[in-house]
Amino acid sequence: MGFFLRWLAAFILLALTYNPSGFNYAKWASLSYSSQLPMVVLLGLLLLVGYIVYLRATLRSIGAFGMFLVMAIIGALLWVLFDWGLLDLQNQRMNTWLGIIALSVVLGIGLSWSLIRRHLTGQVDMDDVEE
8 A cells, every 4th residue: 555655646746747638737837927926936846845755765766777677667568558459559648648657656666665675575774774
C-alpha cells in the first residue's frame, strides 16, 4: 500500500502540472498570470517543492542510471504491448497520459526504493536507522 500511495502522489503531482484534459496548472497559469499572479506564483512554488522532494529522493535512491533503467523497462513494456496489438499510439491524449503514468512510476519507485530494498534484502540504509 505504501508504494501505491507514493506512486499516486507522484501521478497527481504530474497530472496537476500538465495533462491533456485542460484542467492543469500550466494551462491555468498561462490564462491567469496577468490577473492572479500571486496565486500563480504560490501554486507554482508548491508544485516545485513536490518535484524537489520526489526528484531528490529518486536521485539519491536509484540515481540517474536507475531512472534511465526504469524508463527503459517501461518503454520496452509499451513496445511489447504495441507489438502485440494491445496498444494504439495514434491517440495523442492517451500518449500524454501514458507519459504521465511512466514518469510517475519512475518517481514512485525512486521514493520507495529504500523501503523496497530493505524488504527484499533486509539491509537498512543509514537514513532508515531509528535511534
